[in-house]
Amino acid sequence: MLEAFAELLQSQKRKASEPHLWYYFANLDGHHFNIPFPEDDAEKRYEAVLRLIAIHQEQLQSEEGWKYPGSVGRCLLTAIQSEPESHRIDQAMAPYWPVLWRLVARGHWLRHQLPVRIVQPDSSGPAERRKLPSSLETRGLLLSFRDGGNGDITFQIEFRAPRNFIYSIPRYPALVEFHAMLEELGELQAWNGRYFHAVVTTDEDSGETKYSLWPKQQDLQIDFSDKEWPRLRDLFRQTWERPEMVERMATLQLEYGEQG
Numbered sequence: 001m002l003e004a005f006a007e008l009l010q011s012q013k014r015k016a017s018e019p020h021l022w023y024y025f026a027n028l029d030g031h032h033f034n035i036p037f038p039e040d041d042a043e044k045r046y047e048a049v050l051r052l053i054a055i056h057q058e059q060l061q062s063e064e065g066w067k068y069p070g071s072v073g074r075c076l077l078t079a080i081q082s083e084p085e086s087h088r089i090d091q092a093m094a095p096y097w098p099v100l101w102r103l104v105a106r107g108h109w110l111r112h113q114l115p116v117r118i119v120q121p122d123s124s125g126p127a128e129r130r131k132l133p134s135s136l137e138t139r140g141l142l143l144s145f146r147d148g149g150n151g152d153i154t155f156q157i158e159f160r161a162p163r164n165f166i167y168s169i170p171r172y173p174a175l176v177e178f179h180a181m182l183e184e185l186g187e188l189q190a191w192n193g194r195y196f197h198a199v200v201t202t203d204e205d206s207g208e209t210k211y212s213l214w215p216k217q218q219d220l221q222i223d224f225s226d227k228e229w230p231r232l233r234d235l236f237r238q239t240w241e242r243p244e245m246v247e248r249m250a251t252l253q254l255e256y257g258e259q260g
Contacts, residue, residue, distance in 0.1 A: 001072045001073060001076055001096075001099065001100070001103065002053060002056055002057055002060065002069055002072050003057070003096065004076060004092070004093060004095075004096035004099075004100065005053070005072055005075050005076040005079060006050070006053045006057075007092045007093075007095070007096070008076070008079045008080065008083065008088075008089065008092040008093065009024075009049070009050075009053075009079055010050070011088055011091065011092045012079070012082075012083055012088065014042070014046065016082050016083055016084065017046065017079070017082070018042050018045075018046070019082070020078050020079070020082055021042070021045045021046060021048075021049055022037070022045070023074075023075070023078060024049045024052075024075050024078070024079075025037055025045070025048060025049055025052065027070050027071040027072075027074050027075050028049065028052040028053065028056065028069070028070040028071075028072070028075065029052075029068075029070040030048065030049075030052050033052065033055060035048050035051055035052065036048065052070075056069040056070065056072075073103075080093075101254065101257075102253060102254070102257045102258040103257065103258060104116075104257065105253075105254065105255060105256060105257030105258075106256070106257025106258045106259065107257065108257065109173065109256050109257055109259075115172075115252075115255035115256045116254075116255050116256075116257075117150070117151065117255045131244065132145045132146065132147065132153070133145055133239065133242055133244055133245055136235050136238055136239060138231045138232075138234065138235055139231065140159065140160045140161075140228065140231070141157065141158070141159065141160065141228070141231055141232055141235060142157075142158040142160065143155065143156070143157055143158075143232075143235040143236070143239060144156045144158065148170050148171070151251070151252070151255070152170065152171065152172065152252070153172075153175075153248060153252075154168055154169065154170040155168070155169045155175055155178075155239075156168050156169075157169075157232070159222075167215075167220075167222065171256075172249075172252040172253070172255075172256045172259065173194070173195070173256055173259040173260075174195040174196075176259040176260035177193045177194060177195050177196060177259065177260050178195070178196060178236070179236050179240060179260070180193075180260045181193065181196055181198055182229070182232060182233040182236050183233065185198050185200060185211065185229075186200065186229070188200075194216070195215065195216055195217065196213060196214070196215055196216060197213075197214045197216060198211060198212060198213045198214065199211075199212050208225070208226065209225075209226035210223055210224070210225065210226070211223070211224040211225075211226070211228075211229040212224075
């Protein structure tokens with residue numbers, strides 16, 4: 001998004017951008033940097049904004065840790081709204097369209113809780129998305145899949161004896177978060193996401209590690225041993241790497257946007 005804003009800003013005529021330079025400078029947290037912003041020199045104000053963009057780009061690429069780049073979305077929206085020539089917007093935004101689309105689709109999901117898709121009445125989605133992967137099984141766990149309707153897919157985790165129950169994850173945003181949680185919990189001692197909360201604890205007497213999961217939409221707690229959690233993680237890894245699942249998830253990402 002920062003690169004898209006920089007591209008559009010530099011492609012614009014100066015008269016279109018000059019009234020908004022202070023707005024850009026402030027939203028890019030210019031007051032945190034020792035960069036002059038003279039009121040009587042429009043050229044230097046413009047250069048100050050470009051310098052801020054370059055600083056944020058460098059920080060985002062740094063291996064030392066992610067740093068907040070400022071309110072880039074507000075800057076980009078203002079740049080689009082202030083540009084009178086639509087073809088200039090099209091040319092500047094074209095290389096960044098896949099990323100921008102996923103951000104817009106995510107915003108649509110967060111506001112309306114609906115994916116961006118055209119659904120025909122009584123339709124379960126494109127035919128190629130009705131083909132479900134075969135189930136995967138490991139000791140004590142079975143991961144299977146069913147049609148969620150309208151192109152969605154539901155993951156079903158079946159816990160074998162002695163627990164004997166099935167837990168379902170029906171929507172793409174929750175699936176992506178669940179997958180990320182499986183991968184990261186362990187290095188992290190706790191996970192607190194939009195859909196799931198989980199912690200790792202160690203019994204002081206036995207020394208055994210336990211993974212406890214609470215789906216936020218349900219009054220439910222699921223406990224995993226230090227052997228069960230890796231087995232479930234491996235099932236999800238295998239599923240995520242299947243070619244048919246990669247294709248399906250790529251399509252769902254366009255409909256639900258960037259998630260996880």
